[in-house]
Amino acid sequence: MPKKIEEKKKSKPTKKSQELKEKTPSVKEEEGRMEELRKLLIRKREQIVKEATEEIKKFKSGEKRQLVETVLDDGDLSVVDLAEDISLRHLSAHRETLVKIDNALRKLEEGTYGICEDCGDEISKERLKIMPFAILCRDCQEKRELLEKIEREEE
Numbered sequence: 001m002p003k004k005i006e007e008k009k010k011s012k013p014t015k016k017s018q019e020l021k022e023k024t025p026s027v028k029e030e031e032g033r034m035e036e037l038r039k040l041l042i043r044k045r046e047q048i049v050k051e052a053t054e055e056i057k058k059f060k061s062g063e064k065r066q067l068v069e070t071v072l073d074d075g076d077l078s079v080v081d082l083a084e085d086i087s088l089r090h091l092s093a094h095r096e097t098l099v100k101i102d103n104a105l106r107k108l109e110e111g112t113y114g115i116c117e118d119c120g121d122e123i124s125k126e127r128l129k130i131m132p133f134a135i136l137c138r139d140c141q142e143k144r145e146l147l148e149k150i151e152r153e154e155e
């Protein structure tokens with residue numbers, strides 16, 4: 001792992017979010033907004049689980065049967081690594097989204113929602129509207145994507 005990332009991780013957003021909470025003029029209003037968001041995330045989560053289940057059903061016949069039954073038996077998409085199976089790539093994308101939603105829900109609980117994981121700044125409300133489970137501000141996201149691109153090219 002490059003040294004840059006290690007350094008970034010040191011800046012924990014917890015303290016900052018605490019400060020933000022205290023400065024918020026209407027706590028009630030903020031709580032209402034967070035509750036709305038929580039509901040939205042849970043709805044989205046249910047929708048994705050449903051879609052994934054539908055897709056699993058499609059694979060229930062044929063050579064994928066064994067694998068699919070394993071997934072259904074476990075009842076937990078997160079325990080199955082489907083990344084290698086091209087025909088199940090869709091499910092993998094669903095899984096990634098589920099992980100992101102769970103992260104966002106956890107952050108809501110902890111009061112760190114909407115705080116960039118890298119720089120600790122607030123993620124803009126506009127950005128969160130478009131991507132409710134963004135964990136990085138626009139700048140850090142772009143930086144990370146660039147870094148990932150470089151890493152891929154080095155492989």
Ligand SMILES: [Zn+2]
Nearest residue numbers: 116119137140
């Ligand atoms: Zn940032």
